[in-house]
Amino acid sequence: MLPKRVRMVAQIIPEKCTGCRLCEQVCPTVAIGMRPRLESEPGKGRNIAILEPEACYNAQACVEICPDDAIEMVELDEPFDVGFTLPQVDEDAVKALCRKAGYGRNMQICVCTDTKAGEIATAIISGAHSPEAVSLMTGARTGCVELCMQPILHLLSCAGHGDAARNPKNGFQWYGESATLWQHVQPDGTLPDFIAEAFPEYPLDKEFGDMAKLKRR
Amino acid sequence: MGTLSPFLDALRPPAFHRTWNKREPGTVVKKRAADLPNMTALPIRSLMPDLPQTIWSEDALLGPTNLDEVRRQAQAKADAIDWSKIEAGRMVNLIANPHGLQLCGEAYVTMLEVIAAHIKETRGAKVRLRIAESMGHIENPDWVKIYRLEERFGDVEECPQMGAGTKVDTKLGDMYVTKKLFDAPYFIHTHVTEMREGYLHRMLDRLMKPFGMAYARLESRSAYHFGFGPRTGQIVSRCIFESDFIQDRYVATMVLDTTSEGVVSVEADNDLKALDKRLAAGIMRNYAMAMKILGEIKDCVVVFDDHGCGVYCYAGGIAFDNMLCADVDFMDLDNLSLLAAERHDSAEPGLTMGKNNAIKAIVINYMAGGVPQPFLWDNYPVHVVGDTVNRWMLNDPSNYHFDRAKAPVWPTIDEAVAAACRDGGTENVIVFDRTPGAFRVSRKLGEHLMSRAPAVREKVENVFLPKWLRQRGLAS
Numbered sequence: 222m223l224p225k226r227v228r229m230v231a232q233i234i235p236e237k238c239t240g241c242r243l244c245e246q247v248c249p250t251v252a253i254g255m256r257p258r259l260e261s262e263p264g265k266g267r268n269i270a271i272l273e274p275e276a277c278y279n280a281q282a283c284v285e286i287c288p289d290d291a292i293e294m295v296e297l298d299e300p301f302d303v304g305f306t307l308p309q310v311d312e313d314a315v316k317a318l319c320r321k322a323g324y325g326r327n328m329q330i331c332v333c334t335d336t337k338a339g340e341i342a343t344a345i346i347s348g349a350h351s352p353e354a355v356s357l358m359t360g361a362r363t364g365c366v367e368l369c370m371q372p373i374l375h376l377l378s379c380a381g382h383g384d385a386a387r388n389p390k391n392g393f394q395w396y397g398e399s400a401t402l403w404q405h406v407q408p409d410g411t412l413p414d415f416i417a418e419a420f421p422e423y424p425l426d427k428e429f430g431d432m433a434k435l436k437r438r
Numbered sequence: 439m440g441t442l443s444p445f446l447d448a449l450r451p452p453a454f455h456r457t458w459n460k461r462e463p464g465t466v467v468k469k470r471a472a473d474l475p476n477m478t479a480l481p482i483r484s485l486m487p488d489l490p491q492t493i494w495s496e497d498a499l500l501g502p503t504n505l506d507e508v509r510r511q512a513q514a515k516a517d518a519i520d521w522s523k524i525e526a527g528r529m530v531n532l533i534a535n536p537h538g539l540q541l542c543g544e545a546y547v548t549m550l551e552v553i554a555a556h557i558k559e560t561r562g563a564k565v566r567l568r569i570a571e572s573m574g575h576i577e578n579p580d581w582v583k584i585y586r587l588e589e590r591f592g593d594v595e596e597c598p599q600m601g602a603g604t605k606v607d608t609k610l611g612d613m614y615v616t617k618k619l620f621d622a623p624y625f626i627h628t629h630v631t632e633m634r635e636g637y638l639h640r641m642l643d644r645l646m647k648p649f650g651m652a653y654a655r656l657e658s659r660s661a662y663h664f665g666f667g668p669r670t671g672q673i674v675s676r677c678i679f680e681s682d683f684i685q686d687r688y689v690a691t692m693v694l695d696t697t698s699e700g701v702v703s704v705e706a707d708n709d710l711k712a713l714d715k716r717l718a719a720g721i722m723r724n725y726a727m728a729m730k731i732l733g734e735i736k737d738c739v740v741v742f743d744d745h746g747c748g749v750y751c752y753a754g755g756i757a758f759d760n761m762l763c764a765d766v767d768f769m770d771l772d773n774l775s776l777l778a779a780e781r782h783d784s785a786e787p788g789l790t791m792g793k794n795n796a797i798k799a800i801v802i803n804y805m806a807g808g809v810p811q812p813f814l815w816d817n818y819p820v821h822v823v824g825d826t827v828n829r830w831m832l833n834d835p836s837n838y839h840f841d842r843a844k845a846p847v848w849p850t851i852d853e854a855v856a857a858a859c860r861d862g863g864t865e866n867v868i869v870f871d872r873t874p875g876a877f878r879v880s881r882k883l884g885e886h887l888m889s890r891a892p893a894v895r896e897k898v899e900n901v902f903l904p905k906w907l908r909q910r911g912l913a914s
Contacts (some may be wrong), residue, residue, distance in 0.1 A: 426671075
């Protein structure tokens with residue numbers, strides 16, 4: 222497993238922060254909380270965001286969502302590595318979970334951090350039972366999140382943790398699994414007729430054949 | 439415009455803007471690749487003389503730069519669209535995307551202005567501008583400020599896809615969209631027809647793509663990549679667009695139809711599927727030559743000198759993904775062409791792609807971050823110009839692996855390109871600097887591409903296009 226070197230962390234600008242909680246709701250590693258604004262502190266809002274720096278993995282989701290430009294990324298004098306080592310777990314269990322999810326163990330799930338399906342599965346088996354716990358253990362889901370969100374949710378679901386509670390409760394760093402084509406594949410390896418009828422322009426049969434060919438390689 | 443002379447050295451790349459995260463590439467980048475010795479601009483029109491004329495181009499060397507015709511056509515289309523669904527006094531979300539602003543600038547904003555004014559005037563409705571974003575603060579210049587969008591539209595908001603979502607019931611099950619894009623009783627979809635991510639949309643429901651990408655929440659956007667095959671990801675876009683939730687709110691679509699040189703027309707319809715079908719053949723025809731000529735490059739150094747991130751840097755009006763996959767015909771629906779060949783030693787045309795062996799090295803003069811590009815860092819020698827740009831690359835949360843490239847950092851672009859050419863054993867250079875209408879290339883490479891153009895043109899006309907159109911049930 223390759224480490225992800227965290228070179229930057231978020232920094233809250235208290236006088237700009239309004240305590241709107243959006244940053245708290247999107248942080249993939251739940252590194253942001255709120256504290257009361259002191260009477261002596263200038264700015265609007267009763268609360269100010271507060272960062273737990275060691276849980277900040279430079280995802281920058283907070284910067285993206287902040288409507289008040291109240292968060293900046295600052296370079297660390299001493300970068301730190303995350304996802305460097307994972308706990309030892311039963312390799313057969315890792316294989317079984319990946320198989321159940323339909324992913325090869327070495328399939329790249331989080332492209333930003335180069336985290337493989339087997340590494341996500343290892344984290345889940347060793348106790349990471351929510352997306353944020355997976356992120357904290359592996360570093361995955363701390364980049365663009367455009368690729369890794371669904372497969373991480375799917376692996377969690379296959380491991381029996383599809384009902385993880387949201388953290389924070391009203392947060393939206395993730396919702397549920399999104400529908401896929403693969404979930405509709407029938408035991409005989411075909412798709413139900415309604416899908417072929419709904420999308421006649423798409424080369425569905427060929428897609429399945431070629432994907433299977435690739436998997437066999 | 440008649441046929442341009444083979445080379446158009448006067449054509450300049452657009453200037454760098456300040457980015458949303460306050461970076462100033464225009465100050466940091468000391469020299470553009472266009473100013474390297476022996477570089478030229480090879481007009482796409484020299485390769486394809488029958489390219490349709492533009493009604494708006496970013497550069498006067500390519501066509502008109504005034505916005506009169508864009509405005510006139512947008513108004514004519516607005517007059518022809520049925521807006522009766524919109525009730526007076528209610529809110530309409532006019533949805534825009536950064537690619538339109540990036541590629542078509544004022545022409546895109548003009549189209550948006552015409553729509554907004556028309557809806558307010560004819561329907562008595564309220565209109566607000568909603569811009570669909572991904573990691574916008576890293577990827578994009580600050581379009582709201584650059585085009586004074588708040589001043590021109592009033593209520594404007596950039597809506598990142600990690601924002602709150604809405605669950606949508608679709609034919610295949612639950613999918614998720616960005617809540618703020620669809621939180622009004624109505625919305626209007628806008629787009630540009632350019633050839634970006636052809637390896638993903640495969641010109642199937644092309645104009646619906648944002649529904650499965652920019653408008654989708656991260657759950658569904660990632661399902662597009664991981665829950666479908668490379669030729670079927672667009673089913674996500676179709677599912678979301680055809681859902682009751684979206685159809686209840688959808689009113690119409692207006693797009694800028696583009697070529698490498700700029701905008702050729704404004705098109706619109708209430709029926710998005712019909713509009714897509716009407717434009718698809720033209721889109722493929724207009725971009726085929728620019729796409730396929732890149733496959734004639736046998737060895738080269740690629741220089742990034744643009745606001746895009748890797749595969750989203752542009753040259754001659756097309757994105758670098760077309761160069762990365764130039765050795766594969768990914769428009770051929772018989773080819774799986776899965777962009778997942780990062781761990782393969784070479785691409786396997788037909789099944790996987792992602793390493794074009796013609797690329798011998800990469801130079802980064804400037805590029806944005808925000809989208810992972812390990813297939814660049816792992817497959818090619820990389821050279822960087824300047825410590826600041828190198829630091830920006832290392833700090834990119836989407837490219838943790840950039841340090842694996844162990845890229846030498848050079849004080850000047852001249853030294854970086856010279857080293858890349860030396861290491862790559864090539865003198866050919868192609869630059870992705872967003873110059874519209876022309877490939878910025880070293881002169882010798884330009885001459886080579888000119889010499890190959892007739893044969894490529896013949897293959898495009900007689901082999902590629904007929905097959906692409908036939909596979910999609912489109913008339914030739």
